[in-house]
Amino acid sequence: MSTLRSEARLHESVSEITRLLEKHRVLDTLTHRQEGPKRDLLEHLQHRQNLAELHAKVKTLHPADVAHVLETLPLDERLLVWQQVGTEHMGEVLIEVSDTVRESLIEQTDRQSLVSALATLDADDLAYLADAVPEDLFRDVSRLLDARERSWLQESIAYPEDRIGSLMSREVTFIREQQTIEEVLGYLRSLGELPEQTDRLFVVDARHVLRGALPLERLLLHAPGLLTSAIMDPDVRSFRPEEPAQQAANAFERYDLVSAPVIDERGKLIGRLTVDAVMDFVRLAAERRALERAGLRGEEDLFASIWDSARNRAPWLFINLLTAFFASRVIGVFEETIAGLVALATLMPIVASVGGNTGNQTIALVIRGLALDQVSGDNVRHMLLKEVTVSLVNGLMWGGMMGLFAFTIYRSLPLGLVMMSAVVLNLLVAALVGVAVPLLLHRAGRDPAQGASVLLTFTTDSMGFFLFLGLAKLFLV
Amino acid sequence: MSTLRSEARLHESVSEITRLLEKHRVLDTLTHRQEGPKRDLLEHLQHRQNLAELHAKVKTLHPADVAHVLETLPLDERLLVWQQVGTEHMGEVLIEVSDTVRESLIEQTDRQSLVSALATLDADDLAYLADAVPEDLFRDVSRLLDARERSWLQESIAYPEDRIGSLMSREVTFIREQQTIEEVLGYLRSLGELPEQTDRLFVVDARHVLRGALPLERLLLHAPGLLTSAIMDPDVRSFRPEEPAQQAANAFERYDLVSAPVIDERGKLIGRLTVDAVMDFVRLAAERRALERAGLRGEEDLFASIWDSARNRAPWLFINLLTAFFASRVIGVFEETIAGLVALATLMPIVASVGGNTGNQTIALVIRGLALDQVSGDNVRHMLLKEVTVSLVNGLMWGGMMGLFAFTIYRSLPLGLVMMSAVVLNLLVAALVGVAVPLLLHRAGRDPAQGASVLLTFTTDSMGFFLFLGLAKLFLV
Numbered sequence: 001m002s003t004l005r006s007e008a009r010l011h012e013s014v015s016e017i018t019r020l021l022e023k024h025r026v027l028d029t030l031t032h033r034q035e036g037p038k039r040d041l042l043e044h045l046q047h048r049q050n051l052a053e054l055h056a057k058v059k060t061l062h063p064a065d066v067a068h069v070l071e072t073l074p075l076d077e078r079l080l081v082w083q084q085v086g087t088e089h090m091g092e093v094l095i096e097v098s099d100t101v102r103e104s105l106i107e108q109t110d111r112q113s114l115v116s117a118l119a120t121l122d123a124d125d126l127a128y129l130a131d132a133v134p135e136d137l138f139r140d141v142s143r144l145l146d147a148r149e150r151s152w153l154q155e156s157i158a159y160p161e162d163r164i165g166s167l168m169s170r171e172v173t174f175i176r177e178q179q180t181i182e183e184v185l186g187y188l189r190s191l192g193e194l195p196e197q198t199d200r201l202f203v204v205d206a207r208h209v210l211r212g213a214l215p216l217e218r219l220l221l222h223a224p225g226l227l228t229s230a231i232m233d234p235d236v237r238s239f240r241p242e243e244p245a246q247q248a249a250n251a252f253e254r255y256d257l258v259s260a261p262v263i264d265e266r267g268k269l270i271g272r273l274t275v276d277a278v279m280d281f282v283r284l285a286a287e288r289r290a291l292e293r294a295g296l297r298g299e300e301d302l303f304a305s306i307w308d309s310a311r312n313r314a315p316w317l318f319i320n321l322l323t324a325f326f327a328s329r330v331i332g333v334f335e336e337t338i339a340g341l342v343a344l345a346t347l348m349p350i351v352a353s354v355g356g357n358t359g360n361q362t363i364a365l366v367i368r369g370l371a372l373d374q375v376s377g378d379n380v381r382h383m384l385l386k387e388v389t390v391s392l393v394n395g396l397m398w399g400g401m402m403g404l405f406a407f408t409i410y411r412s413l414p415l416g417l418v419m420m421s422a423v424v425l426n427l428l429v430a431a432l433v434g435v436a437v438p439l440l441l442h443r444a445g446r447d448p449a450q451g452a453s454v455l456l457t458f459t460t461d462s463m464g465f466f467l468f469l470g471l472a473k474l475f476l477v
Numbered sequence: 478m479s480t481l482r483s484e485a486r487l488h489e490s491v492s493e494i495t496r497l498l499e500k501h502r503v504l505d506t507l508t509h510r511q512e513g514p515k516r517d518l519l520e521h522l523q524h525r526q527n528l529a530e531l532h533a534k535v536k537t538l539h540p541a542d543v544a545h546v547l548e549t550l551p552l553d554e555r556l557l558v559w560q561q562v563g564t565e566h567m568g569e570v571l572i573e574v575s576d577t578v579r580e581s582l583i584e585q586t587d588r589q590s591l592v593s594a595l596a597t598l599d600a601d602d603l604a605y606l607a608d609a610v611p612e613d614l615f616r617d618v619s620r621l622l623d624a625r626e627r628s629w630l631q632e633s634i635a636y637p638e639d640r641i642g643s644l645m646s647r648e649v650t651f652i653r654e655q656q657t658i659e660e661v662l663g664y665l666r667s668l669g670e671l672p673e674q675t676d677r678l679f680v681v682d683a684r685h686v687l688r689g690a691l692p693l694e695r696l697l698l699h700a701p702g703l704l705t706s707a708i709m710d711p712d713v714r715s716f717r718p719e720e721p722a723q724q725a726a727n728a729f730e731r732y733d734l735v736s737a738p739v740i741d742e743r744g745k746l747i748g749r750l751t752v753d754a755v756m757d758f759v760r761l762a763a764e765r766r767a768l769e770r771a772g773l774r775g776e777e778d779l780f781a782s783i784w785d786s787a788r789n790r791a792p793w794l795f796i797n798l799l800t801a802f803f804a805s806r807v808i809g810v811f812e813e814t815i816a817g818l819v820a821l822a823t824l825m826p827i828v829a830s831v832g833g834n835t836g837n838q839t840i841a842l843v844i845r846g847l848a849l850d851q852v853s854g855d856n857v858r859h860m861l862l863k864e865v866t867v868s869l870v871n872g873l874m875w876g877g878m879m880g881l882f883a884f885t886i887y888r889s890l891p892l893g894l895v896m897m898s899a900v901v902l903n904l905l906v907a908a909l910v911g912v913a914v915p916l917l918l919h920r921a922g923r924d925p926a927q928g929a930s931v932l933l934t935f936t937t938d939s940m941g942f943f944l945f946l947g948l949a950k951l952f953l954v
Contacts, residue, residue, distance in 0.1 A: 018855050064731045072851045074859050185697060194694045197735060199676055216693045217671045220662060253760060254541045256753035258674060258735055275752050276733035282756075283730060286763050287845060294841035295834065303856075306863060310870045313838055317875055320834045324827040325882065331823040332886075338815075338822050345815050345822035346808045349829070349938070350801040357772065357797045361790050364771035368764060374549045378495050379780070382551050386783060393787045398794055405802065461826070
């Protein structure tokens with residue numbers, strides 16, 4: 001496969017592939033219309049030629065671009081394109097696609113091709129695919145590795161996805177403190193090439209303990225006689241495999257790192273983190289969070305089957321139903337009050353809705369603060385006070401307007417005052433819940449984004465109805 | 478400032494600073510309790526010693542860490558820490574903090590210190606701060622630059638934030654095709670050092686047109702007599718300054734780039750993009766999107782003043798009020814129907830709420846598809862069909878359950894059927910709107926995330942009430 005890298009060319013290729021697939025579909029329909037043996041030879045040939053063109057086109061693409069094309073296609077066409085990828089490149093493509101697309105591809109590939117495909121990958125890439133591949137097949141493939149690679153693979157898959165251990169690579173070039181630049185250069189030439197994204201070499205002592213790092217450029221800029229220990233950085237930010245991956249993401253971003261060493265508990269160099277792995281982690285985590293906030297499981301394929309999608313969305317809908325039922329029962333308690341003044345039914349959704357919205361604003365701010373590590377025990381009180389005051393200001397302003405609206409339509413001053421009071425109180429509830437819920441989820445070791453909105457909306461809906469109808473019962477009916 | 482880089486040490490420093498600030502607050506209160514000349518000398522001295530400790534502590538921190546500390550502090554303490562930063566490091570810290578914190582710091586710094594602080598920065602960094610600094614002061618500072626840097630600055634600030642031009646750096650090391658490795662090495666030694674995140678040098682011809690790229694490691698691994706043109710990569714992904722920054726983000730991620738050349742319309746090398754700038758862009762864009770989805774302006778400081786916060790959140794609340802008013806008027810039309818059967822008021826919020834939730838799931842999927850460039854004209858129909866079918870399945874399943882709930886509580890089969898039909902229909906509305914709104918916003922060149930949820934909730938609320946009450950009016954009352 002070529003490595004031509006241009007979006008314009010990529011878009012062109014995608015359109016070309018789409019065109020070929022369209023033609024394939026048309027030919028398919030024609031062929032199927034004529035029964036079995038009567039199948040037209042000419043059309044059959046056209047069909048084959050079309051597939052050959054598709055095959056040729058797919059061959060010109062970079063694996064990352066093939067992955068991109070596969071992501072954009074519905075299931076049947078995705079498989080058709082996948083069949084055009086040779087086993088020698090299948091492995092690379094599997095690395096690049098998203099979890100759910102990967103699942104669909106692996107399901108549809110025969111065992112023999114999968115083994116050949118996976119055999120082209122190194123231990124790092126295999127570790128990345130470990131969860132997606134059937135266990136027995138994975139065992140077969142890992143037997144093809146040499147002993148060192150296999151033991152690395154075992155260690156690597158033992159770390160959960162959100163730990164640095166699952167992101168680190170074993171491709172790390174290390175040198176010794178006592179080597180001269182000249183010796184280092186000789187060693188590098190004997191290696192022939194360096195791993196991708198090598199901006200510096202890591203320096204270890206005789207016991208393989210990390211002593212420092214040597215940026216490549218220093219090798220170029222200094223006299224060949226100098227000792228490594230004289231020109232290395234002795235102060236290197238290193239990571240431990242069991243640390244959270246988010247910590248690496250923060251450090252890479254804050255200190256503009258390209259690569260960093262991973263060490264074990266005795267300080268020995270065991271692997272390397274690179275900025276591309278960290279970037280992938282950051283993007284996947286952000287994507288997952290965005291979907292989870294809408295109540296979708298980690299990854300849902302845009303073209304997943306109807307049944308998978310319905311099942312994927314069911315738990316959230318069920319929770320939503322339970323909270324809606326509860327809110328509905330809160331209203332049910334006040335049915336008599338509503339029967340006495342139907343205007344209440346008309347106005348009550350406003351109180352609930354405005355509470356949910358302001359609460360979600362607070363939640364968004366607190367979640368960002370938590371993600372950026374800006375929230376500490378010391379400033380929580382300060383933040384809570386601020387959110388409550390902002391709610392009070394907004395409540396008086398907008399609640400006043402809503403009260404005026406209620407008064408104008410129904411010509412009842414008490415109704416207007418009840419409306420205003422309910423809005424002010426519900427905004428205070430929203431501020432308290434909006435600060436408390438993400439903080440409590442965070443403290444309980446959960447993702448504060450996940451579930452915060454449900455809990456909030458549940459509270460602001462129920463309390464909105466309760467406050468408004470309760471006040472109305474006391475003062476109006 | 479030192480460059481010690483460890484989160485543990487950072488957290489220690491933050492606690493230490495918090496402790497000193499706490500002490501400062503206590504001393505402040507004590508000092509203020511005693512009037513003017515009676516002020517206790519001892520306490521005054523303690524106060525000064527405390528500040529000196531704070532000053533010493535701040536001096537040991539990396540600028541990025543000082544920035545982090547400033548982000549976590551309420552306004553008054555933030556300024557106290559800021560005053561401990563020397564003008565020689567103020568510039569670097571200003572680069573690292575968020576927009577709103579930067580604003581608060583610049584407001585409180587005297588002109589003379591600001592000029593000295595900014596004078597320590599290069600043209601790239603100044604361009605980044607251009608929007609935050611008062612115009613006349615910025616002019617004064619840019620006069621301190623040499624002519625080439627000044628003209629770069631002018632060009633750079635002309636690009637909007639979301640263009641590659643605003644991310645690119647002028648620090649680019651280039652070499653010639655005809656140079657030998659030896660000559661290149663000599664040239665690099667004469668430079669003394671390379672810009673940060675230099676993983677390769679860019680190769681240009683006599684007219685400064687980009688011809689290729691030479692990874693640093695090849696300089697180390699090849700014989701000194703070879704020509705640059707013999708060992709360079711001729712096929713380099715390059716960018717134009719007017720292209721969207723998101724395009725660079727996609728390419729850096731897909732092809733694991735560390736740096737890339739920026740060229741003008743004639744192919745001449747004019748600058749360089751590095752992975753740290755791209756990562757910053759990705760993170761800021763994601764953060765902004767998350768806040769904007771909750772209706773907050775790009776960046777709100779966790780400790781912004783009450784008034785700023787209330788104003789920041791007002792536009793969204795106002796839109797929310799308008800849509801809530803509209804939904805309320807939809808209910809108003811059916812007041813007679815509700816008066817005839819109060820159970821309707823109790824059940825109607827369920828229909829609206831479940832529609833909003835499923836619609837938001839669809840929106841989240843479509844927005845992700847758009848962000849990953851997976852949605853094209855060809856598959857929109859397919860996607861729409863899928864979402865509508867999933868809605869139908871979910872509608873029948875959960876709508877059936879809700880119908881059963883209504884029937885159980887109110888012992889009315891027709892009410893149960895109306896409930897179920899309204900849920901099914903509203904879920905279909907949610908699927909259609911959930912697919913259409915982000916697509917239309919995207920096609921209109923807007924951010925699909927911004928506003929999509931408001932429009933959706935507006936539709937599912939109003940239609941939910943309308944469908945449920947309308948069906949009830951036809952069949953029940």
